[in-house]
Amino acid sequence: MKNRKFILLFALLLSLGIVLAACGGGSDEEETTDSTNSGDDAATEEGSSDYSIAMVTDQGGVDDKSFNQSAWEGMQAWGEEHGLSKGNGFNYAQSGSKADFMPNITRLVRDEYSLIFGTGFLLQEDIQKAAEQFSDTKFALVDAIVEAPNAVSVTFKEHEGSFLAGVAAASKTTTNKLGFVGGIDSPLINKFEAGFIAGAKSVNSEIEVDVQYAETFDDPSKGKLIASNMYSNDIDIIFHASGGTGNGVFNQAKDIKQNDPEREIWVIGVDRDQHEDGEINDQNVTLTSMIKRVDVAVQEVANMLANDQFPGGEILEFGIEEEGIAIAETNTEAMTEEIVNTVNEWQEKILNGEIEVPKTREELETFESSL
């Protein structure tokens, strides 16, 4: 009997403790937000911008060495330029799953950010919904189309860059077998695939390209597995368009290089210049990277907003011409002058409209039959 009472008392105390802790927290929080708020004001007075920007990542996160990271770097650069700091003029919200997209967007809207970026086509529906609900906030969606007067769609001509990557790979390969590792089989990644194959076959129609999809952007182990299969099947260059999954492709290439430094295998990076990711001992497995300047696009859109020229409802398309797409030449040992020259030749042909680079598998078929 005594024990029972004791336990009951204990439980009561515990629950009381929890309630008190919650209440205590509440008042504390007010104080702290007060202090940070005053800090905020000071910072905005110092800073030269009345605008604040934020981004919602997809599952990759801001350290995916790829797409999200590039966007975040753009945001940091923009913030620095305007004298802002993280959490104080610009910020990001990381999404662990699809379920987090909408709450993250709403949270940033209610924190009164003036422009919110959604990075990745996975956020399309949610940014669309948010743009309709919160008409006073500006939105920008990278890689997919959103239709609203207060939102701008930022897309890239990835097929053009991938075409050049294909040209580079075709000039470098010794086995005439190339690999392509995609993230999720989707219209966006199909653009990379079509461009890459078209580029490779334009140089040498004998070349075979093995196409594999990991069905995820954030699982390096799957990327490693696919790369391992490809490299053991005589494929010597892999182009990955798979975000974080691609880190596994790099790891596999480096593992092989570690055991057999003589073997000629390469990886073509994506989104950012992935030169660093390919370093192994004093060699580097990164042949080149198909750079997609998400950072440039983010800064540009943010500047448009700051100059009151936000292109709401429009679709901005960044290609080679707009300096949104480029081929990295960091690895000068692998990217010989000869290859660079070939790439430049084809780049000219794209720029002057001589070649129409295919964007889908259907277009690729017609392109291949015209070769």
Place this chain on the structure above:
Amino acid sequence: MSQNKLFTVLVPIISVFLGLLAGAIIMLVSGFNPIEGYTALWNGAFGDSYTLGETIRRSTPYILTGLSIAFAFRTGLFNIGAEGQVIVGWLAAVWVGLAIDAPMYIHLPLAIIAAGIAGALWAFIPGILKAKLGVHEVIVTIMMNYIALFVTNDIIRNVLTDRQTTTEAIPASASLASDWLQSITLYSRVHYGILIALFAAVIMWFIIQRTTIGYELKSVGYNEHASRYAGMNVSKNIVLSMVIAGTFAGLAGAMEGLGTYGTISVMSGFPNMGFDGIAVALLGANTALGVVLAAFLFGALKEGAGEMPTGAGVPTELVDIIIALIIFFVASSYIIRWILLRFKKEGK
């Protein structure tokens, strides 16, 4: 008896408290203010009507997957397959939503029933294999998860759409979403599914506690051989239990498909509702009421966690650790039970 009941209530409360305490220590050690962190967590889950709505929305499928696992557990079965059952339920609900054109009072129930049947079918296979051939249900259900995931992805790409990653939205006549609920919660995505989930909890309680079937199911869970000796059909009970568990999990898929999203997208990995459901069922001590409460705790933790990086500057990785610690302590309630028992004995 009443002491036992007190125990079932006390253990989860202490677990949660210990988890929060451990999380606070981690935050302190890493140089963040735990009070600020937990305030952000609280505000993220219950701060205003929007977050409250989102918390309810997030808890809804947890209730159903929790019920699914708890129900199977009562019959001595470990339903790891809730994940796959959620996916096929989701697919079936959206498929019916898109393919059929009917007034709401036919369309919506039809889509929900389709989800339930899909989940039930997906659980029937491991059930029948266990009952007839003695194949362990854990292995079969895990395999069934992968089959569900990849088959569903393929159907979305090639049947429901033309190589897109997301289907079109279902028409309003099949939707659980409610303008009224959304308008009172500042456009959160809370939907009528919560009523279905709560109703399902009542159904589970009723089956288990108030029917002969429930008694037989429990009996098989306690002792298969004794039940057989007593003249019960053990195979039938195993299959039935899996089918009912699958129905609950399939309904969880309908909540996402008809309520939250109105679409289904190609999934790169498991949505984790089924796996979290295991923890929910454990924490809820496999009872209907317990599962509902545990689901709300989980929903609140997951929803509130999103606020911690932006609200209190706690990095996302640390938030994951803290949430995992809380779940860890919750799941290790056995240790707490043991300590409490020791403590009591010494007291005497």
